[in-house]
Amino acid sequence: MNQVPLSHILFVSTALFFIGMYGLFTRRNMITMLMSVELILNSVNINFIAFNKYLYPEKLEGVFFSLFIIAIAAAEAAVAIAIIINLYRNLRSIDVEDANEMKF
Numbered sequence: 001m002n003q004v005p006l007s008h009i010l011f012v013s014t015a016l017f018f019i020g021m022y023g024l025f026t027r028r029n030m031i032t033m034l035m036s037v038e039l040i041l042n043s044v045n046i047n048f049i050a051f052n053k054y055l056y057p058e059k060l061e062g063v064f065f066s067l068f069i070i071a072i073a074a075a076e077a078a079v080a081i082a083i084i085i086n087l088y089r090n091l092r093s094i095d096v097e098d099a100n101e102m103k104f
Helices: 006-026 030-055 061-091
Strands: none
Touching: 006 030, 030 061
16 A cells, blocks of 8 residues: 655645634634634644654654643643633623633
């Protein structure tokens, strides 16, 4: 079976990254912004795996970095969902424009 060229994998990763950036900068819904950040992190994971496979196929550093990023993304998503739920309880909206004031 033929291997997929590195340029194709990097194109997919770049597309995911810019779709995530577009979603992050154009949406006002906090849930959509969180999903966009997850897309960006997944594009980084694809880069780590691709470069690890093509540069050092006998080592697993890229896989370990990707697992670490997945763990960090899961923790980040849990904290972000908790913040979004708390904001929704207080403001009855998850729009970024409505959450302009920090309270302690």
